[in-house]
Amino acid sequence: MTLPFSPATATLGSLPLWPLFALIPLAGLACFAWIIRRRLEPLLRAAPDPRRDRVGVRLLLVLKIWLAQWRHPRYLLAGVLHIVLFLGFLVLGARSLQMVFLGIWPGFALPGLGAGYAAVKDVAATLTLAAVLVLAVRRAAFMPERYRVPPGLGKDHTPEALAILGLIATLLLSEGLFEGSLLAAGTERGIPLTLPWAFAGLLGGTAAGTLAGIHTAAYAVHDVAFFAFLCILPLGKHFHVITSLFNVFFMRVETGNVKPVRHGVPDAQLDEVKSFGVKTLEDFTWKHILDFYSCADCGRCSDRCPANAVGRPLSPRFISIKGRDHAFERFPLLGGATAPAPLIGGIYSEAEIWSCTTCGACEEECPLGIEYIDKIVDLRRGLVDDGLVPQGVQKPLSALEKRGNPWGKLERKRGEWAAQAGVPVKSAEKGETAPLLYFADSMTSYDDRSQRIAQATARILHRAGEDFAILGKEERDSGHDVRRFGEEMLFQSLRDQNVEAIGASGAGAIVVSDPHALNALRHDYPGVPEVRHISELIAEGIGRGALKPSPAKDQRTYTLHDPCYLGRHNGVYDAPRQAMDGIPGLKRVEMEGNCRDRSFCCGGGGLMLFMEHEEKERMGARRVEMARAAGADVIVTACPYCLTNIEDAIKVAGLEGKMEAIDLCELVDAHLDN
Amino acid sequence: MEILVCVKRVPDPAENEITVEGGDIGRDDLVYAVNEWDNYAVEEALQIVEREGGSVTVVTVGGAEADETLRREMAMGAEKGLLLSDPAFEGADGLGVARVLAAAVRKGAYDLVLTGAMADDGAAQVGGMLAALLDWPFASLVNRIEGTGPLRIGREIEGGAQEVSDIDLPCVLSIQTGINEPRYVGIRGIRKVASAEIPVLDAAALGADPGAPKVRRLAYFVPEAGPGAELLEGGTRDVAARLAGILKAKGGIK
Numbered sequence: 001m002t003l004p005f006s007p008a009t010a011t012l013g014s015l016p017l018w019p020l021f022a023l024i025p026l027a028g029l030a031c032f033a034w035i036i037r038r039r040l041e042p043l044l045r046a047a048p049d050p051r052r053d054r055v056g057v058r059l060l061l062v063l064k065i066w067l068a069q070w071r072h073p074r075y076l077l078a079g080v081l082h083i084v085l086f087l088g089f090l091v092l093g094a095r096s097l098q099m100v101f102l103g104i105w106p107g108f109a110l111p112g113l114g115a116g117y118a119a120v121k122d123v124a125a126t127l128t129l130a131a132v133l134v135l136a137v138r139r140a141a142f143m144p145e146r147y148r149v150p151p152g153l154g155k156d157h158t159p160e161a162l163a164i165l166g167l168i169a170t171l172l173l174s175e176g177l178f179e180g181s182l183l184a185a186g187t188e189r190g191i192p193l194t195l196p197w198a199f200a201g202l203l204g205g206t207a208a209g210t211l212a213g214i215h216t217a218a219y220a221v222h223d224v225a226f227f228a229f230l231c232i233l234p235l236g237k238h239f240h241v242i243t244s245l246f247n248v249f250f251m252r253v254e255t256g257n258v259k260p261v262r263h264g265v266p267d268a269q270l271d272e273v274k275s276f277g278v279k280t281l282e283d284f285t286w287k288h289i290l291d292f293y294s295c296a297d298c299g300r301c302s303d304r305c306p307a308n309a310v311g312r313p314l315s316p317r318f319i320s321i322k323g324r325d326h327a328f329e330r331f332p333l334l335g336g337a338t339a340p341a342p343l344i345g346g347i348y349s350e351a352e353i354w355s356c357t358t359c360g361a362c363e364e365e366c367p368l369g370i371e372y373i374d375k376i377v378d379l380r381r382g383l384v385d386d387g388l389v390p391q392g393v394q395k396p397l398s399a400l401e402k403r404g405n406p407w408g409k410l411e412r413k414r415g416e417w418a419a420q421a422g423v424p425v426k427s428a429e430k431g432e433t434a435p436l437l438y439f440a441d442s443m444t445s446y447d448d449r450s451q452r453i454a455q456a457t458a459r460i461l462h463r464a465g466e467d468f469a470i471l472g473k474e475e476r477d478s479g480h481d482v483r484r485f486g487e488e489m490l491f492q493s494l495r496d497q498n499v500e501a502i503g504a505s506g507a508g509a510i511v512v513s514d515p516h517a518l519n520a521l522r523h524d525y526p527g528v529p530e531v532r533h534i535s536e537l538i539a540e541g542i543g544r545g546a547l548k549p550s551p552a553k554d555q556r557t558y559t560l561h562d563p564c565y566l567g568r569h570n571g572v573y574d575a576p577r578q579a580m581d582g583i584p585g586l587k588r589v590e591m592e593g594n595c596r597d598r599s600f601c602c603g604g605g606g607l608m609l610f611m612e613h614e615e616k617e618r619m620g621a622r623r624v625e626m627a628r629a630a631g632a633d634v635i636v637t638a639c640p641y642c643l644t645n646i647e648d649a650i651k652v653a654g655l656e657g658k659m660e661a662i663d664l665c666e667l668v669d670a671h672l673d674n
Numbered sequence: 675m676e677i678l679v680c681v682k683r684v685p686d687p688a689e690n691e692i693t694v695e696g697g698d699i700g701r702d703d704l705v706y707a708v709n710e711w712d713n714y715a716v717e718e719a720l721q722i723v724e725r726e727g728g729s730v731t732v733v734t735v736g737g738a739e740a741d742e743t744l745r746r747e748m749a750m751g752a753e754k755g756l757l758l759s760d761p762a763f764e765g766a767d768g769l770g771v772a773r774v775l776a777a778a779v780r781k782g783a784y785d786l787v788l789t790g791a792m793a794d795d796g797a798a799q800v801g802g803m804l805a806a807l808l809d810w811p812f813a814s815l816v817n818r819i820e821g822t823g824p825l826r827i828g829r830e831i832e833g834g835a836q837e838v839s840d841i842d843l844p845c846v847l848s849i850q851t852g853i854n855e856p857r858y859v860g861i862r863g864i865r866k867v868a869s870a871e872i873p874v875l876d877a878a879a880l881g882a883d884p885g886a887p888k889v890r891r892l893a894y895f896v897p898e899a900g901p902g903a904e905l906l907e908g909g910t911r912d913v914a915a916r917l918a919g920i921l922k923a924k925g926g927i928k
Contacts, residue, residue, distance in 0.1 A: 081766065271865055387857025394858050401691045401861065402705040408689025410703060448909035489861040 005186045005212035006106035010662070017216065021103025021223060028227025034333070035234045041331045042289050048263045051250045059250050063368070066248040071367040075300060078144070078274065078646040081131050082367075084167075088128030089241070092175075095121045096226055099175065103223060122179065122194040129172045136165045139155040146299030148169065151617035153318055154325075154439040157297055164238050167229050174222035181215040204585035235328075237297040237321075244368050248666050250287050251369025255360065257376045257523040258391040259285070261381060262487055264528035270489070277381025277486060280340035281323075281330055284375065292327055295320035301362035301372065306312060306601040307355040311616035314355035316362040316372045322347040346382065351614055353379045354390055357604030358484050359564040361571035364597050373484075380486025392610045401490055404497070405442040408605065415472030417444075417451035423462040428505045429472030436461070436468040437507035437529075441499075441517040442477040443605070443640040450640035457513045457534050460632065463672050464541040468511070474501040480520035480565075481606020495525055502528050511537055513665055515565035515572075515639045516605050522570065533566055534637050538668050539575040542582035551673035558667075559589050559632035561623060561646065562599035563639035573597070576638050576664050591630040600626060602649075605641030620649030624659065638664040675728035675822070675843075677719040678784040679752065680775055680804070681712040683743040685785040697893040708743050711790025713750070715849040717856040718819060720751045721790055726822055729753040731782070735774050737761055744872055749844055749863035750856070760876040763884055768796075770884025772803035777882030778875065779808055785823070787846045793813050798848070805846035813841055817850045 010017045053657035061147050064070045069086055072079030089447075094110055094117070101108040139147070149156050172195065180199020183190050185208055191199040203211060233241050240247075262273055263285070278284050301316040308315045324472045326347045328633035331337045344350060355374045363372055383389065389397065399408035418425035426432035438461065444454045461468045502510070502525075510531040512518045521531040560580060566572045573596045580588050594600050603619040623646060627635045637643045646661040685692070685699070685872060686707035693700035719730040732747040734740045735758040744755035758774050766774065779787060787805075791814065792798035797905030798814075805812030818836075823843040830850055831837050841847075853913075899905055907914045921927045 051862075080699070116846050271862075276862065346755070384858060384860060387859065387863070389858035391855055395688050397860070398686075398707065402686065402707075408705075410691060412703075448911065487860055489865075490920070533804060 004182070004208060005215055007103045007216045010212065010216040011643055015548060017106050017220075018506070021219070024103075024223045025100050025226060027522065031231045032234075035231060038331060039234050039239075039293065041337065042285040042327050045282045046289050047257070047282070047491075049287050050263060051287060054253050056471065057253050058251075061251060062245065062249050065101070065251070065367070067443070069367065070641045071365065073364065075298075075472045077138075078298070078524070079367075081135055081138075084127055084131040085135070088124045091121050091124035092128065092172075093127075095175065096171075099178075099219070099222055099226070099547070103219060107213070119191055122191055122196055125172050126194045127174060129169060129176075132165050132169050132172070132566075136162060136169075139165070141513040144299075146303040147297075150318075153315075153322075160236050164229075164232070167225060167232070170225045171222060172228060174218045174225060177218040178215060178222060181211045181218060185211045185215075185227055192587075198207060198329070204339055234293075237295060239324075240294045240296040242366060243290060243294040244296075245535065247290055248369045250290065252363070252371055252374075253600055254523070255339060255363075256519045256565070257482055258377050260507075267492055268493075275382075276385040276488065277383070278375070278378040279342060279344070279382040281327055281343065284323075284378070288375055288378075289327055291375075292320050292323040294368045295324060295370060296368060297321060298367065300367070301370070302366040304361040304365045305599065306357065306359060306361065306603075306619045306622070307615075309600075309622060310619050312355035312613050313349060313352045319348070319372060319375060321351075322368060323446065336428070338394050343379065344388070350377065350383060350388060350390075351516040354611060355613060357564070357601045357608055357619075359604070360568040360603035361564075361598070361601065364568055378483055380484075381664040382486070384486040384488075386493065386627075389485075389487075392612055393607050396610045397482070397485075397487055397490060398477075400477055400482060404494065406477065406610065407442075408448060409446050414440075414442075414475055415470055417454045418458065418470060420451075421455040421458040422651075423459050425458050426467075427472035428468035428469055428474050428501065432469050433506045434467045434469035435508050436466050437502060437505050437510045438468050438470050439475065439478070439502075439510050439512050439517050439521060439531075440470060441512065441514045443516075443644075444514050445475070447640065448643070449644060453513050453640055453643070453665050455647075455664045456663065456665035457511075459669050460534065460538060460541075460665060460672065461511070464537065464546045466511075466537070469507070470523070471501050471505060471628055472500075474504075476501075477484075478514075478517045478520035480516040480524070481608065485526060485607050491524070495520075497526055499528060503613055512619055513640070513663075514605075515563045515570070516593055516641070518571050519565040533570075533572055533575070533638070535566070535576040535664055536572060538664070539578040542579060547582070548670065549583040549668060550673060551671075553670065555587065556633040557587045557589055557601070557631055558634045558636050559591055559627050559630055560595070560664075561602065561635050561637045561642055562596055563637060563642050564599065564601050565605075566638055568597055576636070579664055579668055582583065582634060583668070587629050591626045591632070594626045598609055602610050602637070602639075602642040602645035604645075605639065609641065609644070618645070618649055618652065620645040621653055623653065624649045624653055628655075628659065633659060635659065635661045636664050636667055637661060675722060675726050675785045677722060677728065677730050677786045677788060678779060678782065679712065679715045679730060679732050679747070680720050680787065680789045681716065681732050681734050681743060681747055682709045682793045682796070683707075683734065683740050684709045684796075687794050688827050694894045694896050696897040699894055706739070706743075708746050709738070709790050709793040709796075711792060711849060711851055712747070712885070713790075714851050714853050715738070715788040716747045716750050716752060717850055717854045718925075719786075720857075721854060722786075722819065723752055728785075731784075733758060733775065733778055735766070735771050737764075738904065741872060744866055745867050745870070746811055746859055748867040748870060748872075749859045755870070755872040757872055758765045758872045758876075758880065758882075759874050760878075764879045765887060766884035767887035767889040768799040769889075770887060772800050773884050774808055774877075774880065774882045775800065775804050776807040777880040779804070781875075783881065785843045786825075787844070789846065789848045791848045791850045801848035808844075808846070811841050811845045812847070813839065813845070815850045816847045817853045819847070831887055889914055 008018050069083045072082050098110050108528035176195025177199050179196035189200050249372035299317050305316050358373045396406035400406050415427050426434050440454050444450045450453050476494045476497045479491040483491035509529050513534045518533045643663050650659050683706050685704045689705050731754040732752045732753040736760045748755050815830050816827050817830050820826045824840040829837045847878035
């Protein structure tokens with residue numbers, strides 16, 4: 001087809017325009033390259049993190065999280081709009097590349113992208129423009145609460161969002177006009193209802209010379225807008241358009257684990273590491289800085305963050321936004337980098353960093369695979385290294401160091417709960433061994449209320465015919481939350497003592513009733529036998545007929561509260577439900593929208609019990625409210641900390657007698673009386 | 675400013691169940707810690723030095739096991755440690771300990787000596803006696819220190835009121851908890867000072883003689899519950915709930 005006109009052959013007066021259309025991309029690319037070079041600077045100075053492992057898994061994550069936008073529809077309207085926009089970008093990316101060449105090369109086409117593509121891109125552009133319009137109206141007039149910027153955290157981000165939407169609309173409209181003006185010069189009108197079709201209709205009957213002018217002008221607008229867009233992206237939250245692919249490829253492939261103090265430094269050489277944790281921007285890993293760049297400011301993390309919900313001074317979204325702004329400020333586009341500055345007392349506060357319960361709700365939600373737990377733990381490591389540990393936690397830490405439990409109770413009393421279990425419980429401290437080890441951990445061993453979970457667990461194991469033993473005084477705290485509070489060396493000392501005791505016990509498998517112990521032994525303890533949660537054993541026991549619960553003892557409605565370290569971090573969602581459903585006639589409801597991977601943290605376990613937080617209400621109180629709204633009378637948990645926090649919340653809410661919290665083990669045990 | 679902080683190794687009250695057996699406390703299963711007040715004194719000394727310059731030395735009277743105590747305080751940031759150890763110091767009373775410490779103070783060039791207001795197992799006496807032996811001014815229960823000398827100090831007095839004074843240097847101050855938030859010391863901090871040299875001074879090196887104790891402890895016992903006393907026993911929650919009930923019933927809380 002011979003084109004009637006082309007920007008590559010267009011002139012302004014007698015001057016050919018193609019040199020200009022060659023210059024714009026060159027200048028745009030030079031500018032873009034410069035910006036990216038500057039943006040890479042902090043990444044190059046950051047802490048190492050290999051992340052070259054498990055390429056297959058990473059590629060699948062790219063297909064699922066990035067290409068298929070898997071997490072987006074969790075927020076339905078925003079998600080669907082984003083998917084339209086994202087697919088539009090993918091389709092129109094090739095068109096934009098083609099457009100760049102059309103200014104110097106008449107009729108240029110990318111190989112393999114012929115008439116079929118031309119039709120697809122026109123439809124895509126039109127749908128994308130529709131999505132942009134909806135997004136702009138939504139942003140300007142019906143902005144969801146999660147986009148708001150809380151006082152003290154800077155200006156509203158709406159102007160930035162609208163400017164980018166305006167730029168996208170400019171690109172779409174100028175491309176449509178570019179096509180439409182060409183169509184108007186011929187007889188074709190394109191696909192009905194698409195942008196080129198609309199413009200061709202509008203321009204029908206216009207003189208060819210005018211159409212050629214419009215065509216060239218539309219081209220120029222598109223060209224300038226495209227390179228302006230490219231160079232504006234790395235200046236704010238739309239950097240994710242460029243970084244998301246990489247961020248998702250390098251995202252965490254495992255849950256429940258915590259990064260080492262420094263990648264590449266084995267535990268035995270940690271004494272040689274001068275400074276622990278993150279104190280300045282450069283102490284973050286390059287992936288964590290890439291996370292900052294990739295944050296799209298969508299606010300989903302903070303919307304699901306329990307700390308944020310109860311008014312603690314933590315909003316994960318602003319961990320990223322403040323980190324990004326700090327990186328931009330430290331490494332400006334023009335001029336050299338400024339000296340490293342402390343992050344705590346600068347962009348982050350101590351209270352903010354201690355507010356996190358590491359529940360993982362933020363990471364579960366982030367459509368871009370941004371990590372928060374490792375950052376929080378690394379910042380805490382820095383605080384611990386500088387001696388900045390909240391006073392309330394210092395005594396428990398010292399007690400853990402000396403006695404292996406946070407209350408400083410005597411080691412020899414650790415296994416005392418077993419005497420009241422009502423069934424024989426073997427103990428390593430008496431030299432007894434068994435193929436299955438029940439690792440109780442501190443809370444379950446020492447806390448009066450939680451000991452009932454241990455006793456119920458022992459009875460269930462006994463009933464299921466398991467030959468099991470406990471470590472008794474040989475057991476130390478798993479150190480799960482010691483590690484997550486940033487006290488790595490104390491954690492390692494506890495871990496090493498436990499690994500030795502577990503090895504000496506000769507057990508071939510481990511069962512736990514505390515999900516924190518599950519997570520620690522599974523992810524933080526190298527070389528220990530397979531660890532499973534009691535809920536899994538119960539579900540199996542019921543499945544194979546070894547456990548036969550009697551019919552439900554009451555007509556109350558039960559709901560399961562998914563403990564964070566059982567569910568989100570270890571993917572055990574079904575076993576506790578199967579265990580509950582194994583009780584004939586038990587009425588179970590779900591806290592819809594707040595269950596399974598969207599479970600809401602009870603307030604946190606381990607050392608969190610000793611923390612005093614600045615907050616408007618307790619997380620547990622929120623959780624009880626959710627259960628009540630779901631119509632439940634009994635909240636079933638599967639974690640001693642959840643049980644404690646939720647029981648407390650029931651009391652604080654004055655709902656004693658109306659609502660009850662019970663551990664799954666207690667519930668099942670009470671129905672094994674037949 | 676050159677600051678000497680006197681510290682003491684004590685059975686950790688938070689991590690022991692203290693029992694009385696045959697006129698002494700049960701010593702099996704005890705774990706030890708730095709006397710809590712001393713951590714506040716060391717923290718305050720470190721903050722003064724961070725502000726004004728100088729150095730902090732920590733000193734203790736005790737056996738080889740007291741080395742651990744000094745290292746913990748050095749891990750907080752004290753530059754030097756000093757262990758005063760001699761069989762002759764064993765069983766010394768408060769005055770004897772003060773005499774040994776006074777000898778150590780005279781051997782150095784300190785502008786300020788801090789002690790904890792009291793020890794978990796002590797009688798809050800050494801600080802005052804040390805000042806008297808040195809003929810230095812003394813202030814007890816100090817909860818605020820400002821300035822360079824004279825020091826402006828705050829003291830907590832009855833009824834929650836605050837007394838403010840100026841005190842000339844050199845002086846001895848006993849430090850109350852709450853004056854600051856002592857920094858945390860973990861295993862890593864202690865390892866960093868594991869190989870630091872800690873000089874040990876005996877009676878001869880110090881030229882000190884604690885003298886025969888003039889106060890002799892006779893016994894420990896747990897008083898019998900008398901009329902009007904009610905001991906609540908059971909689990910923490912249960913006890914707390916019953917206590918709240920009693921306080922409400924007797925008008926203690928509303």
